[in-house]
Every structure is written in structure tokens, then in C-alpha cells.
Amino acid sequence: MRSEQDKGIKARAAAIGILFVMALGSSGTLRAAALSEEEIADLVFIREEEKLARDVYLTLSDTWGTGIFAIIASSEQTHMDAVKTLLDRYGIPDPAAGMGMGDFSDESGLKDYYIYLVDLGTESLIGAMEAGFIIEEMDIEDLREALSRTTHRDVSRVYTNLLRGSYSHLAAFTYQLERLGVTLEP
Numbered sequence: 755m756r757s758e759q760d761k762g763i764k765a766r767a768a769a770i771g772i773l774f775v776m777a778l779g780s781s782g783t784l785r786a787a788a789l790s791e792e793e794i795a796d797l798v799f800i801r802e803e804e805k806l807a808r809d810v811y812l813t814l815s816d817t818w819g820t821g822i823f824a825i826i827a828s829s830e831q832t833h834m835d836a837v838k839t840l841l842d843r844y845g846i847p848d849p850a851a852g853m854g855m856g857d858f859s860d861e862s863g864l865k866d867y868y869i870y871l872v873d874l875g876t877e878s879l880i881g882a883m884e885a886g887f888i889i890e891e892m893d894i895e896d897l898r899e900a901l902s903r904t905t906h907r908d909v910s911r912v913y914t915n916l917l918r919g920s921y922s923h924l925a926a927f928t929y930q931l932e933r934l935g936v937t938l939e940p
């Protein structure tokens with residue numbers, strides 16, 4: 755009698771185990787864990803902040819024809835792509851979809867920055883390098899904040915790569931400014 759009961763319990767436990775594994779299989783392993791509202795807002799903003807950098811550098815590359823802007827613009831494109839991959843993974847709509855040069859969904863001031871930085875960068879070559887310096891300083895600050903707010907390893911990995919890129923761009927613009935006789939304090 756007792757062993758019959760044991761068998762029943764074991765069979766039920768095994769059945770529950772199977773259900774449990776199925777539940778994990780359908781929700782736990784297939785879907786990425788949800789992002790917080792803050793993490794979503796950061797990703798959406800950074801996608802367009804990288805676009806700001808790319809668009810300003812493409813414009814300044816046309817103005818000055820110096821290689822540095824074209825090279826760094828293509829690096830910003832890879833940054834934009836990396837953030838887009840994350841947006842797709844988490845099912846977040848792309849704010850930059852269908853946006854032309856210098857246009858943004860963002861309403862917190864990216865468009866104003868674009869106009870200001872292109873004006874600054876078109877005035878003189880020093881202004882152009884200063885625009886780059888300002889962009890990278892801004893990116894570094896925002897990326898560091900976003901990094902401190904994410905708990906997702908794939909997101910923090912992308913932010914860390916973007917940060918590394920921004921530090922190297924900042925060093926490039928600082929070097930160009932020094933060659934032009936300008937020393938900027940961060």
C-alpha cells in the first residue's frame with residue numbers, strides 16, 4: 755500500500771518536473787529577460803545619440819574633407835548598429851527608423867545639439883575638432899550613466915564597447931586640437 759502511494763507521488767513529481775521543464779523551455783530560455791523602463795529609455799536615447807555623432811561627423815567630413823571625420827563617422831555607424839541589435843532583441847521600436855540626416859525622434863534636445871555642433875564645426879577647423887570633442891565628452895557621460903543603470907550583461911557589454919570607442923575618438927580630437935594649438939580641459 756505504502757509503496758503504491760510512493761509510486762503515485764513519484765509519478766506526480768516526475769510529471770510536475772516535466773511540466774516545469776516545459777515552462778522553462780517556453781518562457782525562460784527563449785525570451786530575453788525584460789528591460790526596465792529606464793533601461794529601455796537609455797537604449798532608445800543612446801541609439802539616437804550615436805546618430806547625432808554620425809550625422810555631425812558626416813556633415814563635417816563633407817565640409818572639411820579631412821579623413822578623421824569620415825573614419826569616426828563609420829565607427830559611429832557600427833555603434834548605432836550595435837544598439838539596434840539590442841533594440842531588436844528586446845522588441846523595442848527603433849527611434850531612428852526613417853529619420854534623415856540631422857533628424858531625431860528625441861525631443862530632449864538632440865536636434866538643437868545637431869544644429870549647434872554643425873554651426874560650430876563649419877565655422878573653422880578648430881571648431882570642427884571642438885564639436886567632436888564636445889560630442890565624445892557628452893557620449894562618455896551618458897554611456898557611463900546608462901551603464902550604471904543596466905542589469906543586463908548584453909546591454910552593458912555594448913555600452914562598454916561604445917565607451918571604449920568614445921574614449922579613443924576623444925583622444926583623436928584632443929590630438930588634432932593640440933596640433934592646431936588648442937588645449938581643452940575636459
Ligand SMILES: [Fe+2]
Pocket residue numbers: 807830890893919920923
Ligand atoms: Fe564616438
